[in-house]
Amino acid sequence: MSLPFTIDEYRSRLAKVRGHMDEKGIELLLVADPANMNYLTGYDSWSFYVPQVVAVPRDPSDRPLWIGRQMDTAQAPLTSWLPAGNVVGYPEIYIQTRDSHPMDWIAGYLLNRGWDKRRIGIETDTYYLSPKALDRLRAGLPNSMFVDADLLVNWIRSVKSETELAYMRSAARLAERVMQVAIDTIAPGVRQCDAMAAIMATQIGGSAEFAGSPTALVPLLMSGRAAAAPHPVWTNERFKSDQTTCLELGASCHRYHAAIARTLQWGKPPKKLVNTTKIVEEGLEAALATIKSGIAAGDVEAAWRRVLDRNGLKKESRIGYAIGLGYPPDWGEHTISLRAGETTILEADTTIHVMLGMWMDDWGMEMSETVRVTRTGVECLTHFPRGLEVRT
Amino acid sequence: MSLPFTIDEYRSRLAKVRGHMDEKGIELLLVADPANMNYLTGYDSWSFYVPQVVAVPRDPSDRPLWIGRQMDTAQAPLTSWLPAGNVVGYPEIYIQTRDSHPMDWIAGYLLNRGWDKRRIGIETDTYYLSPKALDRLRAGLPNSMFVDADLLVNWIRSVKSETELAYMRSAARLAERVMQVAIDTIAPGVRQCDAMAAIMATQIGGSAEFAGSPTALVPLLMSGRAAAAPHPVWTNERFKSDQTTCLELGASCHRYHAAIARTLQWGKPPKKLVNTTKIVEEGLEAALATIKSGIAAGDVEAAWRRVLDRNGLKKESRIGYAIGLGYPPDWGEHTISLRAGETTILEADTTIHVMLGMWMDDWGMEMSETVRVTRTGVECLTHFPRGLEVRT
Incomplete structure (x- = not known):
């Protein structure tokens, strides 16, 4: 062993x-x-x-x-x-x-x-x-x-060692691959469950160095009407042309997780989606620019909220939580939450899923990164183009 | 909807x-x-x-x-x-x-x-x-x-309706396919995680009629040393020639489960494995022949135990439990258990995973079926050849 x-x-x-x-x-x-x-x-x-x-x-x-x-x-x-x-x-x-x-x-x-x-x-x-x-x-x-x-x-x-961080970086590499597989597989006519089979097979196959496992939080795929709800279950419905799909995915290495969310648009993106994505990207950058050890969790949320306020958008729910070692049903560690007024001080080498999900009445969009808090700022563990992925 | x-x-x-x-x-x-x-x-x-x-x-x-x-x-x-x-x-x-x-x-x-x-x-x-x-x-x-x-x-x-039984039969068809994929994929040189990726992709892809989902109990693959432990996690190790692998698999339809376990031998099967498999198959038949509504759960176990006793084998753990609708971490319903002395009376249209796992010091074998209790006997929901699967 x-x-x-x-x-x-x-x-x-x-x-x-x-x-x-x-x-x-x-x-x-x-x-x-x-x-x-x-x-x-x-x-x-x-x-x-x-x-x-x-x-x-x-x-x-x-x-x-x-x-x-x-x-x-x-x-x-x-x-x-x-x-x-x-x-x-x-x-x-x-x-x-x-x-x-x-x-x-x-x-x-x-x-x-x-x-x-x-x-x-x-x-x-x-x-x-x-x-x-x-x-x-x-x-x-x-x-x-x-x-x-x-x-x-x-x-x-919640504070990770060098080896734990190495596993989370490995999980992040795999999570990026999982996201790419999802984006490459989802297309009009493909069934949600078949896309999910490809996604989970990639999670489980892992890499040359390690065996993957299903993420503790199941992959979430929000398409059509279900994009308004953050934790749906997939069906055997087929993806349509002119459809937005939110993808909250991840991967694990030795049960250490990295998570990443992106939004995929098939067909011409609705204007409200394009606009919201720009605002959310700006808000994500503002939140990440605030993070470093010694800062209160609530200050990170405040930086995000300032961008939203300026643009007339609202989000009630928290924008991030500690992530790491986890078993079903959750990859969150139930410790740090990035939310309004939260006084928890961020420590170096804590790892956070900064998760921006905008779930509107009948549509939604998501963008997230898994990051490590450092003494001087933030290390973004996940790397994937942040903008809306548009396919036609 | x-x-x-x-x-x-x-x-x-x-x-x-x-x-x-x-x-x-x-x-x-x-x-x-x-x-x-x-x-x-x-x-x-x-x-x-x-x-x-x-x-x-x-x-x-x-x-x-x-x-x-x-x-x-x-x-x-x-x-x-x-x-x-x-x-x-x-x-x-x-x-x-x-x-x-x-x-x-x-x-x-x-x-x-x-x-x-x-x-x-x-x-x-x-x-x-x-x-x-x-x-x-x-x-x-x-x-x-x-x-x-x-x-x-x-x-x-625990007592299923016609529609629930229909979903469990659909799950059973898919579980049989999952088992076949497992047996066809596992071979010397293949990594455990890659076999598991194929297994879970089949579970999730579902059928033409329905979306599958991961089973509430993760697929279990017991190979080499790990065959002695009933709930292992897969690794990136490669399967070997001359190796026994126990497979406890299943599938779900609308979160209704059917489970099935079999044992796969690559290379010449050890004599003890061949002998134990024969005895377990005889014991399974004896247990199934006893099941019908009105019988006590303990009587089913007693029929199995008589076969074991006659052959000088021992098993401490229960040989089955109610199965059906489930979420992680368990597909069992936590009601009926088939075990020594259990006085619960089996009712018609309850569904049971009759699970015979023999976990020895450094090897193991498994055989199971998901069944429905009827007024006159038993309907075996899962259909797959019961003997040891041997590949060379």
Whole structure:
């Protein structure tokens, strides 16, 4: 097995996590977000549809434990740096059954290990820890005190290492190829699903150096009426001549994502689309020109909004969010948001999807870049002509 | 827009749900599982990465409401039968922010509507309702009593209608094609990711009649060492001659799934693989011969186990589960499990993925079918030769 990162890098992540645990007085951290589990241990599997956690004790002499379904323990030696003794499986009988829950077993295990009389940090707003799971954990650990540790690991991983950035640059190269395939495939008469098949085959084929995977956020293709809605599902309808298609695409390398959105016009572009695209491009440049470490997230949005205001346009939703390591259903990291009044200070080596989607009543357009915040400005990871792509 | 089902079918589903609500004394049901939301309203979007619910009042004169992110309300008229007045959006400012939560807004909305002094049923073990979301909902609705309604809708949808079965048969035809593409593509020297690109492109291209989508459970390809683990991720390694590959694949039609697993051997098959395949095929036949409505799920497993016992083999995990409508990360419905001692009685028109995976220390084999339970026996939805596929 070859790990995507050195063991030293995993250790330094753990050290940062333990630092944050100290600050919050957390003695045992239970991590259920599969991206956070991967970040700390390397563990990578489509096993997160059943309960599983990584347990991080505060004491650095205690290595973290992966605890999950017995059959999935076999995946740990294939993907993680944890020694066999730190991989623990619960019996199959706990899977999707009426009278017991995997968390009953996990609570019992932690109790038997003497890890119960502690302040336990828990991710309370992640997809893969349900209210019932947390209730059962609490019930089985009556001597523990539970502390909200939501996003604790997410904030740490918002700042990327050199190797993480290298993977995101590789993902960006692939994302550009995915965008080109989309633009080259979409044409009047082609079915949406056939274009999407070409798009996802390119994502998954990856490059000569790495295997791709489906992006954590599914590719989004907004055409015709559906261009008014930002997260549609594709159909078997055929593209038409004189049609606008928004493409929010991306690619991943070792589950690190780069995203890019562009707008494709078949036939003569409507004037409002041409005008809006120019304004949005100017607004994107203004937003990117503002970004550097030390700036508040809200200031980036303000720079964009000034361009919109001057041109009489409105956009209610945020214009960007932290992106990086992710599992379905989201490539966003749920930390930084670029939106009005947001006081979060941008740090160097955070990575952001600056996403400008204008979804009007019955049409839309999109333009986005994935960028890295630097001390002096911004590194745009994605490279693709920004203007409207027009085909006839 | 063309709905995949008649409005009468959606209404009859709602009537069944209200019947179960009555039994449990639930006056308002909040559904957060995107498959259940789709089942009741048709709503289909990749928007479930932010909080959203369908609210079902017990009174049949009150139509259900879809409540979610403002920008995603645009998807409702494209996919659901709900009138515009029953689609409610919360403001963007609630998205992934520190001091408020979308459920604060949703609780306030329900309160203002006078729907608070009720017994509210909630799905407590679904992926897309977090502990924090439920806490905020409770905090905002202090006069409500919360009742566990986990799997209430799942159990109803475990029994399929004629149209649902038609979609599953269409999915089965596509799944067979996906399996054939996999077997035709995998060969020594081909990279795993390139085979997966071909597999997923076939899933997504769908058929002449419908658009495919990625299956809710990602295609699983277990080759070499990874064949010992049931939920691996593919890599850019090349297939070797003299290698066994397990394929757990599937396809979906309108998000209704059919799954199928087979084992492919390149080169001379090891004797243990040939022998195990024969035993598993015999066990599968024994299990299928037992299935019919009125039989307990555990009896099906017992028939399989008798064959294994006679041949000195062991398998700890369940041998099947309800399958149907699903969103990532799972195509299973979390209701019926075929396992030792399970007392659930199988009903006619439930659909089950009978999944026989033998994951040994450093090798594995798999064989599965998606079936429909009938009054007299079983309809096998998937058709593909069951034996080991051998290529040289």
